[in-house]
Amino acid sequence: MAIITYRDALNQALREEMQRDDRVFIMGEEVGIYQGAYKVSKGLLQEFGEMRVVDTPITELGFAGVGVGAAMVGLRPVIEFMTWNFALLALDQVVNSAAKMLSMSGGQFNIPMVFRGPNGAALQLSAQHSQAWESWLAHIPGLKVVAPGTPYDAKGLLKSAIRDDNPVLVLEGEMLYNVKGEVPESDYTIPIGKAQVKREGDHVTIVSYGKMINVANQAADQLAKDGIRAEVIDLLTLRPLDAETVCASVRKTNRAVVVEEGWEICGMGAQIADYVQRDCFDDLDAPVLRVHQADVPMPYAKNLERAAKPDAQKTVAAVRQVLYLD
Amino acid sequence: MARKKPESSDDPALRLSLLREMLLMRRFEERTAEAYALGKIGGFCHLYIGQEAVGAGAISVLRPDDYVITSYRDHGQALARGISPRAIMAELFGRIDGVSKGKGGSMHLFDRNTNFLGGHGIVAGHIPIATGVGFAIKYRGGDQVCLCFFGEAAVNNGAFHEALNMAALWQLPVIYLVENNRYGMGTALERASSVNDIAERACSYDMPNEVVDGQDVIAVREATIRAVTRARTENTPTLIEVRTYRFMGHSMSDAVSGTYRSKEELDEYMKRDPITVLRAQMEQRGEWSDEKMAAIDAEVRAIVEDAWNFADESPEPPLEALTEDVYVDTTSDTSTGAVAGER
Structure with missing residues (x-):
C-alpha cells in the first residue's frame, strides 16, 4: 500500500470522484491556478478545466450560496473553505440554506454537496485563525459532519461525502496535511456515521x-x-x-x-x-x-x-x- | 434597444390572461388575510397585494424549464408560476397536501414540478443561490435562465453584492429582479441606501440594468423579455429595478399605514393599482367589458374558495412526518439522478 500524505489522500479522493461523476466540481479561493492554498486541489485545474475547478473571489457567503444553488438543480459541488475560520461568513448558507432545504421544501430539494477545509488551530496563528467549529456545525440537523484524522480516513470519508445526497461538512486539519499514512490506490469509501x-x-x-x-x-x-x-x-x-x-x-x-x-x-x-x-x-x-x-x-x-x-x-x-x- | 422579442406583448389574449392572473393573486391573498385573522394561518405571512404586476409580468416570459427563486413574499409568484392554488393554500394552513407538505409555510413555498426553488426567509440569502443556479445552467451548457426576485432592502446586504459580482464576472444567465416597494419592513429606501436608484448598483458590476414601472404589467413583461433574451442568448445577467408599492403592511402584524408611511401616501400609490392600470389599457383598446370581468372575477373567486375548502379539509401532517425529510438516505450510487430542470 502506498504511503502518502493526508493532503494527497484528499487530492486522490477529489480526482477519483471528479473522474467518476461529471456533476462533481470544486469551487473556492485559490483552488485553481494557485493549486489550492494547501495544495489539496493540485493538478485538478489542469485535468478538469476551469468550469470544474473554479477560482472564486474572496466571498465565502457568496460562493457557499452558489454551491447550494448548483446542488439544488443537480450538480454536486465541493466547496473549499480556505479554513473553517473564514466559513463563519458563509454559515447562513450552510445552516439556513444547505441544511434546511430538504425539510422546508417538504422533501423536494436535497442538497448533495460538500463543504470542506481545515478546522482548528495550526501553529501561532492567534485568535481568528485558530478555532475548532465542530460543535457549532454538528449542532445542526440536516448536516452531516465528518472529521478524518488520518490519510486513509481522509480519502475514504471525502469520497463518501461527495457521493452522499445530503450536505456533508468535512473538517480537515492544517497540521494534518503533511501527515503520512497508508492509503490504497483502489477505490474505497468509509461509511459516514460509523465510529x-x-x-x-x-x-x-x-x-x-x-x-x-x-x-x-x-x-x-x-x-x-x-x-x-x-x-x-x-x-x-x-x-x-x-x-x-x-x-x-x-x-x-x-x-x-x-x-x-x-x-x-x-x-x-x-x-x-x-x-x-x-x-x-x-x-x-x-x-x-x-x-x-x-x-x-x-x-x-x-x-x-x-x-x-x-x-x-x-x-x-x-x-x-x-x-x-x- | 431593438431586440427580437420571443412573443409580442401587444396581444389582447395576453392582457386578458395577465389580468386574470393578477386578479387570482388578489383574491387569493384577500382570503389569505381572512384565514390569518381566523387563525387558520400562523407565523409570518407577507402579502403581495399591490405588487401583482411584477410577478405576473416577469414570470409570463419564462419557459417551463426556467427557474424561479424568491424571498418570503412568495404567494403571488408561486401562483404566477402555475403552482396549484390548492397546494399553496394548504401549505399556508400547515397541512399535509401543502406544496411543501406543511413544513415550509407561507415563506417557504417550493415546487419541483415548476422549477420553483422557494420561498426563502433570510433577506438576500437566496440571491447567491440564484447565482448558483445560473452557474449550473452554464455548467451544463443549457439555455435556461434563473429569475430571482427580492425586495429593495436586500440590496444593502452583502450577499447581494457577492452574488451579482460573481454572476457578472462569470457571465451567468440570471435575472435579478428588485421589487422596490419603497420600504424594507418600516425603513424607507432613502433611510437605508446611500444610492436611491437601485438599478445604478448594477454599474458596480458592469451589469446591464433597467428601471421599470412595476404597476404596469406589460412594462414589467417587456423589460423581463429584454433581460431574458440577454441571459438566454448571451449568458448575460441583468439587474431590473421594478418600482412598485405594497398596499398592505410588511406582514400581517404590521399596520397598513400610520407609523412609517402616511395614509395619504398609501392612498396616492393605490391610485395606481396594477389591476386598474391594466384595466385602463384594456379599456383604451376596447377590450374591456364589465360582464367579461365579472365572469373572470367569479371564476377566480371560485378557484380561491375551492383552494380554501381543500386546505381546510386537508389533514395536518401525521406526527411521523416530524422526523421525515431531514436527510435523504441515498447516495449518487443509489439515487436516480433525476433533478429539477432536467426533462
Whole structure:
C-alpha cells in the first residue's frame, strides 16, 4: 500500500470522484491556478478545466450560496473553505440554506454537496485563525459532519461525502496535511456515521476525532508504558454520531476521557458525556472527563498557545484521574 | 434597444390572461388575510397585494424549464408560476397536501414540478443561490435562465453584492429582479441606501440594468423579455429595478399605514393599482367589458374558495412526518439522478 500524505489522500479522493461523476466540481479561493492554498486541489485545474475547478473571489457567503444553488438543480459541488475560520461568513448558507432545504421544501430539494477545509488551530496563528467549529456545525440537523484524522480516513470519508445526497461538512486539519499514512490506490469509501475502534484496550476508553485522534494515540502509547491499556475510539463522523460504539467500549472499560479540539462549553465532549451517562450510567466507575482547549481566544505566544491546546500530557493526566491513580 | 422579442406583448389574449392572473393573486391573498385573522394561518405571512404586476409580468416570459427563486413574499409568484392554488393554500394552513407538505409555510413555498426553488426567509440569502443556479445552467451548457426576485432592502446586504459580482464576472444567465416597494419592513429606501436608484448598483458590476414601472404589467413583461433574451442568448445577467408599492403592511402584524408611511401616501400609490392600470389599457383598446370581468372575477373567486375548502379539509401532517425529510438516505450510487430542470 502506498504511503502518502493526508493532503494527497484528499487530492486522490477529489480526482477519483471528479473522474467518476461529471456533476462533481470544486469551487473556492485559490483552488485553481494557485493549486489550492494547501495544495489539496493540485493538478485538478489542469485535468478538469476551469468550469470544474473554479477560482472564486474572496466571498465565502457568496460562493457557499452558489454551491447550494448548483446542488439544488443537480450538480454536486465541493466547496473549499480556505479554513473553517473564514466559513463563519458563509454559515447562513450552510445552516439556513444547505441544511434546511430538504425539510422546508417538504422533501423536494436535497442538497448533495460538500463543504470542506481545515478546522482548528495550526501553529501561532492567534485568535481568528485558530478555532475548532465542530460543535457549532454538528449542532445542526440536516448536516452531516465528518472529521478524518488520518490519510486513509481522509480519502475514504471525502469520497463518501461527495457521493452522499445530503450536505456533508468535512473538517480537515492544517497540521494534518503533511501527515503520512497508508492509503490504497483502489477505490474505497468509509461509511459516514460509523465510529471505529482505533486501538483496543480494557482499562479506559479515550474518545476522539479528527486531528485529536493523533493526540489520543500518543497518550495511549505513553499510558501503555505504565501498563495502562487504553481503548481509542475514533468517532470519524460527528453527525450522525455513533454513540453505540462509544458506549460498547465504556461498558467494557467503565471509564471514559474525551479529547476534543474545541472549547469546553457546549463542546463535542459534553455530548459524548451525555450519551455515556444516559446509556451506561451503571457501568461507569468514574466521571467522564474532557480534555479540550482552554476557555480563551487562542493566544499567539508559543508557550501560551501550547498551554491552551489539548495534548497527550493533558490526556494522560485525565486518564490517570479516571483510574484514580493520581 | 431593438431586440427580437420571443412573443409580442401587444396581444389582447395576453392582457386578458395577465389580468386574470393578477386578479387570482388578489383574491387569493384577500382570503389569505381572512384565514390569518381566523387563525387558520400562523407565523409570518407577507402579502403581495399591490405588487401583482411584477410577478405576473416577469414570470409570463419564462419557459417551463426556467427557474424561479424568491424571498418570503412568495404567494403571488408561486401562483404566477402555475403552482396549484390548492397546494399553496394548504401549505399556508400547515397541512399535509401543502406544496411543501406543511413544513415550509407561507415563506417557504417550493415546487419541483415548476422549477420553483422557494420561498426563502433570510433577506438576500437566496440571491447567491440564484447565482448558483445560473452557474449550473452554464455548467451544463443549457439555455435556461434563473429569475430571482427580492425586495429593495436586500440590496444593502452583502450577499447581494457577492452574488451579482460573481454572476457578472462569470457571465451567468440570471435575472435579478428588485421589487422596490419603497420600504424594507418600516425603513424607507432613502433611510437605508446611500444610492436611491437601485438599478445604478448594477454599474458596480458592469451589469446591464433597467428601471421599470412595476404597476404596469406589460412594462414589467417587456423589460423581463429584454433581460431574458440577454441571459438566454448571451449568458448575460441583468439587474431590473421594478418600482412598485405594497398596499398592505410588511406582514400581517404590521399596520397598513400610520407609523412609517402616511395614509395619504398609501392612498396616492393605490391610485395606481396594477389591476386598474391594466384595466385602463384594456379599456383604451376596447377590450374591456364589465360582464367579461365579472365572469373572470367569479371564476377566480371560485378557484380561491375551492383552494380554501381543500386546505381546510386537508389533514395536518401525521406526527411521523416530524422526523421525515431531514436527510435523504441515498447516495449518487443509489439515487436516480433525476433533478429539477432536467426533462
